[in-house]
Amino acid sequence: MTIDELLKQVLDFRDARDWKQFHTLRNLIASTSIEAGELLETVQWKTDGEIDALLHDPEQIRNLRHECADVFIYLMLVAHTAGFxxxxxxxxxxxxxxxxxxxxxxxxxxxxxxxx
Structure with a gap:
């Protein structure tokens, strides 16, 4: 899948739920930061060894993937809304x-x- 195809899916998902009204640039940037905080929580208070072990735990790697995806999706929406x-x-x-x-x-x- 290309990034353009993914963006179309994200926009279709948003539009089907009538969420564009909430997706102001300010709200999208704030949401990106909030999701980045959730990504940070995946390693908060962990030692480097514990973080390395996280990469071998299927449930934790799934959570890491999902938090990265949330940040990425919001970044795509920020860029789309800002026109770049x-x-x-x-x-x-x-x-x-x-x-x-x-x-x-x-x-x-x-x-x-x-x-x-």
């Missing part, structure tokens, strides 16, 4: 990051670009 292509935006941002984080300065470093 999310894939193009990600590609553009990656190019910008290539200039901010040149390999010769950033390799092996967790420093922010302004600190390189």
């Amino acid at each position: 292509d999310l894939v193009d935006a990600a590609a553009e941002k990656l190019k910008l990051n290539e200039t901010r984080y040149p390999v010769e300065k950033a390799k092996g470093s967790a420093a922010k670009y302004s600190e390189l």
Whole structure:
């Protein structure tokens, strides 16, 4: 399935339920943040070892997949509502990051670009 096909399914799902009225840009951005918080909860208070073990538990990996999907769906709706292509935006941002984080300065470093 392509991202365009997925977006169509998301919009069809939304429209069948008459939820567009609630999907203002503000509400979609807030919902994205809320869902990202739920994604964070999947690892909250866990050690790195416990998080690694999570990847071998089918129920926990299913929950992780669903939380990632929720964030992704809301990001798609934010981009659609704001009138831009999310894939193009990600590609553009990656190019910008290539200039901010040149390999010769950033390799092996967790420093922010302004600190390189």
